[in-house]
Amino acid sequence: MQTLKARLSAQGYLQHPSRGGSGNPGYYAAATADAITRFQADFSLTQDGRAGRATIQALNRQPADLLATLRANLERLRWPFNQPVDRGLVVDIASAEATLYDKGKAVWHNRVQVGKPGRETPELRSLITHFTLYPAWNIPKSIFVIDMLPRIMSDPGYLQRRNIRVLDHSGNELPPEPAYWPSPASMRLQQQPGPSNPLGSIAIRFSNPFEVYLHDTPAGELFSSPERFYSNGCVRVEDVESLAGTLFGLHSWRTEKPFDERFANSETRNVRLPRSVPILMTYRTAINSEESAMRFRSDRYRRDRYLISLLDRQEPAR
Structure with a gap:
């Protein structure tokens, strides 16, 4: 807990309690929870005032990492x-x-x-x-082949339950049975409007x-x-x-x-x-925000590291 408080204090989220709060354990707990909540807001985390895994990971981000971001x-x-x-x-x-x-x-x-x-x-x-x-949803070829085709092959009623039509590239309807289909490259799936679309x-x-x-x-x-x-x-x-x-x-x-x-x-x-x-x-x-000087988000697509690697090349990348 002391390490957590020291880190929050070093980053400016936890101030030393005033004399009016000294000797009151509840005051210290509330102040720490409030500091965690403000930190979570700046790092786009769930604002629950608890130092969970995601919050600890964000607190442990090094200054060099934040500067790279x-x-x-x-x-x-x-x-x-x-x-x-x-x-x-x-x-x-x-x-x-x-x-x-x-x-x-x-x-x-x-x-x-x-x-x-x-x-x-x-x-x-x-x-x-x-x-x-x-x-209607014209199902992308990648979703058709990777996600749907295995289900269609193992479940004869899959297409009918989901109101999906099988079409060639001219819009002509094909039989719903895979045994009568040409290659996936010469056909497409279209899901009709409805609750499951x-x-x-x-x-x-x-x-x-x-x-x-x-x-x-x-x-x-x-x-x-x-x-x-x-x-x-x-x-x-x-x-x-x-x-x-x-x-x-x-x-x-x-x-x-x-x-x-x-x-x-x-x-x-x-x-x-x-x-x-x-x-x-x-x-x-x-990003800059009205509430704080800077707000950070997780790099779910891992694009920051790749971009920094391009910037660090001696020859500028096109």
């Missing part, structure tokens, strides 16, 4: 696509949060779920152009080479997790309908009502925005 993030800020967004949506991948700005002010903020390690959500900048209401009720679309988008999800219970790295690369958005309505009404000459009227019908269809809205998907493991 700052160096990596300062380098990211130099990249042209990472320029600040005055009006648009910013998806902060490292913290699994999204914020919509209008004239520099946050008008919407919520939690998201991003790609798990190995299926990382990409960094990009683009323009949101439209929504798909009650979308992982896209939920809406997908938010923007052009990008990674075929990712923002969407609803039936896995809403995962938003309460402190680190929300669960998807296959796309971004699952908590209360995505409110985001879509805010995007649709972002320009003063339009309101949310036209979007709400379209949403009342449960048919699959596209709804275009009155004007496209910028989107920035960025990966930042250290």
